[in-house]
Amino acid sequence: MLRPGGADLTIAGGIREFGRATPDVIAVRDGDRAITYAALDERSSRVACGLLALGLSRGDRVALLCGNRLEYPEIAAGIAKAGLVLVPVNPRLTPPEVDFILGHSGARVLLVDGEHESDLVGATIRIGPAYEKWLVNSSFEDPWIPVGERDPFCIAYTAGTTGDPKGVLISHRSRCLTFYATALEWGLGPGRRTIAVAPMYHGAGFAFAYAAVYCGATVSMLRTFRPDHLLDMIARDRAQSVFLVPTHAQLIKAAVERVPELPSLDTLYFNAAALPKVLKEWVFEAFPGAGVHELYGSTEAGVITDLRPPDARRKAGSVGHPWFATQVRVVDADQNEVGPGRPGELYSRSPYLMNGYHDNPEATAACTTEDGFLTSGDIVIRDEEGFISIVDRVKDVIITGGVNVYPRDVEEVLLAHPSVTECAVVGEPDDRWGERVVAYLVSRGPVEADVLEAYLRERLAGFKVPKQYRTVAALPRNAAGKILKRELRSTP
Structure with missing residues (x-):
């Protein structure tokens, strides 16, 4: 019998698949805790049923306020299985900042690792003993609520550096295709191991950590970044692909006299900001066995470009060519395309783009074109070989x-x-x-x-x-x- 909605891509799909294909493989590690794919599949179904039992309906929003920990993937998958929308919240925000997100998103339930209180949600579930009791009392049957792949799986709020944060609507299709492309590019598939270093409440941190469980790999949770802890975890868990931001590399360089040999590590990929050339050269020397990728993107656009290892030194300072299934334009102030070597604003079009900003059509219209391109507000230069270099933010x-x-x-x-x-x-x-x-x-x-x-x-x-x-x-x-x-x- 066909399951309703089973043909559409949803972020719960990979966990459902590997819960059956490789039930005994470890999906997530968190310190001395670990969970198999079978258990992850079951626990995420319990999350889904528990949320539906609270009276939530398809499309309702559920906020998750916690850092990297074992429960993050199962909660995200459970929200998707129930046909609900995840609202990830940074636990470092102040109570007024959290309440803005809860109120603007219309979240009806808050799952929280901590003591945050809010009158804006109907129910608060604390991750810990109360959460475990709630799971035990919930059904383990997957509810299979139909979800359209172009429906939002989450509303990810931007940092709000130029006013109130904007809620970025990200579809199931967008992220599932990102997961598959990530598996192809950086080897996050069955039998592979990675570490959730960047926070999962951020777009890139979620995409590159959750890609592991979506594609059958194993992800280890790094709760707090410390250079020695990260290096020890890479060695202990034999991690192969690790996502970092330039700040991580800078902190490792400052704290560690010499990076130990890490024979398992074959891939490093960087995002968030361009790697300064001096720091990138140090990365080559410190991690000689790892191919270094430098990618560029945004919460709104997803991954836009990737500078791959064969060109990493030759094109240092560049962020590479457009990523899979991505088109780019480089235009002047009058929206005319500029030639090689001339600065212009970058627009991209791909299946990874956001659906728009939640309840903010004006902001959506301001950064998109009628033919489906989106700008993140960056000035770039494209050279004669098509390699793109970020010059700066338009506003900077x-x-x-x-x-x-x-x-x-x-x-x-x-x-x-x-x-x-x-x-x-x-x-x-x-x-x-x-x-x-x-x-x-x-x-x-x-x-x-x-x-x-x-x-x-x-x-x-x-x-x-x-x-x-x-x-x-x-x-x-x-x-x-x-x-x-x-x-x-x-x-x-």
């Missing part, structure tokens, strides 16, 4: 004295200075020039501004050299590891 370009300064040009040179470990360059108001170039630095020790200026003037045009240097203990970042330049601009 500094106009000083009528001349454009792309912060990344300055940042790359600053990062090559031996005293600078991290940096961010922003534009700040200036009565004479309109904007002045200001550099925020994380350094290994005291750095004299005149020394830095002399260093930069040998390597950059004078108008690009910062007018001010400000040393900070750390740069503000969002959950994806991206630097929040808006917060720097507001620093007194």
